[in-house]
Amino acid sequence: MPERVRVSRRMPPGHVRAPAYLRGKTGVVERALGRFANPEQLAYGLPAGKEPLYRVRFTMAEVWGAAAERPDDTIDAEIFAHWLTPVTERQDAP
Amino acid sequence: MSEFDGHRWHDMGGREAGAIDLAQHDYALWEKRVDALMVLASEKGHFTVDGLRRALEDMGEQAFETMSYYERWIAAVNQNLLEAGVYTIEELGRRMEEVQARGATYGEAAEKRDA
Amino acid sequence: MPHDHHDHDHLSPSGHPYRKDQDHPLSYWQTMEIAVRELLVEKGVTSDAEIMAQIDRMDARSPADGARVVARAWTDPEFKARLLADASAASREMGFDIGALRLIAVENTAQVHNVIVCTLCSCYPRNLLGLPPDWYKQRAYRSRVVREPRKVLREFGLELPDDVTVRIHDSTADMRYIVLPRRPDGTEGMDEAALAALVTRDAMIGVGVARMPG
Incomplete structure (x- = not known):
């Protein structure tokens, strides 16, 4: 997994653990946590494959834009790999 | 027309909200029992914590606003146990009726008459 | 009214009795808790002793x-x-x-x-x-x-x-x-x-x- 990642903007219904306030936001992988059973399957009593889970660090500026209380404060969250895509510098432009 | 954009009620990060309420309450015995049933039945493989969260989320915001924490948890535990086939709705309904008939308070109703 | 001594006399590990909630009017959700617990015990999923031990285990954490x-x-x-x-x-x-x-x-x-x-x-x-x-x-x-x-x-x-x-x-x-x-x-x-x-x-x-x- 590359260092910079973006959380998908997908908004499916159902039990997902990628919080809405981080969707579409770009962060940096703080650490890889290993593979964990996919909660989107477990929640419905379905067989669940183990998916890579990452701790991703976001700046307040990235998450809240101009409304950020302090731009360089951060939020770390655990996000499953299927919600993340690698980001290159070029794609970073708005 | 619905203005819902897919952002569900329980997904609270960043939303407007009031002041933090620092009041604290002790747990009652029935609440501790709900907690124990949740831990034991999930350790024994009858549901996952994800299944409980899914049930809590699907109960909706009204339940969050009007029911206490362990009221919601027993509802979610029951939902998952029914789905897992541990007991049937009929068994539950009959037993709840029987429990209610034992007395007007928790102390009375928690006494098992047939024991 | 007969009393279940487990419920009334049991002390948490801190030595404090559980809160007296026994005399409040029975609610729908409390009724469900009692019914679910009894069904789980009858079906052998758990036992009264195991439930009490789990409550003690949780109470001991702080x-x-x-x-x-x-x-x-x-x-x-x-x-x-x-x-x-x-x-x-x-x-x-x-x-x-x-x-x-x-x-x-x-x-x-x-x-x-x-x-x-x-x-x-x-x-x-x-x-x-x-x-x-x-x-x-x-x-x-x-x-x-x-x-x-x-x-x-x-x-x-x-x-x-x-x-x-x-x-x-x-x-x-x-x-x-x-x-x-x-x-x-x-x-x-x-x-x-x-x-x-x-x-x-x-x-x-x-x-x-x-x-x-x-």
Whole structure:
């Protein structure tokens, strides 16, 4: 997994653990946590494959834009790999 | 027309909200029992914590606003146990009726008459 | 009315009786709890003794356990390194019964202040610290602390210097978090037990700091 990642903007219904306030936001992988059973399957009593889970660090500026209380404060969250895509510098432009 | 954009009620990060309420309450015995049933039945493989969260989320915001924490948890535990086939709705309904008939308070109703 | 002595006379490990909730009118959800519990016992899923033991196991956990872990880390640099590498293993090494808890310790420094939340539900390191405070599960904290943490911390009475970075940790999946607070100044001569008494639950969530001695 590359260092910079973006959380998908997908908004499916159902039990997902990628919080809405981080969707579409770009962060940096703080650490890889290993593979964990996919909660989107477990929640419905379905067989669940183990998916890579990452701790991703976001700046307040990235998450809240101009409304950020302090731009360089951060939020770390655990996000499953299927919600993340690698980001290159070029794609970073708005 | 619905203005819902897919952002569900329980997904609270960043939303407007009031002041933090620092009041604290002790747990009652029935609440501790709900907690124990949740831990034991999930350790024994009858549901996952994800299944409980899914049930809590699907109960909706009204339940969050009007029911206490362990009221919601027993509802979610029951939902998952029914789905897992541990007991049937009929068994539950009959037993709840029987429990209610034992007395007007928790102390009375928690006494098992047939024991 | 016959009484179940288990219910009425049982003391928690702290020696306190359970709250007297037995005389309130029976609610629908309490009725469900009794019915579900009896059905689970009759079907052999669990037993009354196992339920009582689980309640005792949970009651025995408290912020004092986390405080002992913190105090050990303050006094033993090698333990602190192990705690920051694998907080579950370090807690088990001290003898704590934390079950399957996967714990990450995040260290406060002169430059960084860490705060724990679960915006999606109420994930908390309960197998080490016991059950979470009510405010941790409520809308206000879960909604606001990721957006305006400094304002929220002020409501808890904590004003952070401008040169400190706030790091919020949102417990969105399988890990749980504990803050390793800074050791207060003026505690150089204190032993582990005295240091542990300075470590509050709020300091380990990050909405407070360790108490000053004296």
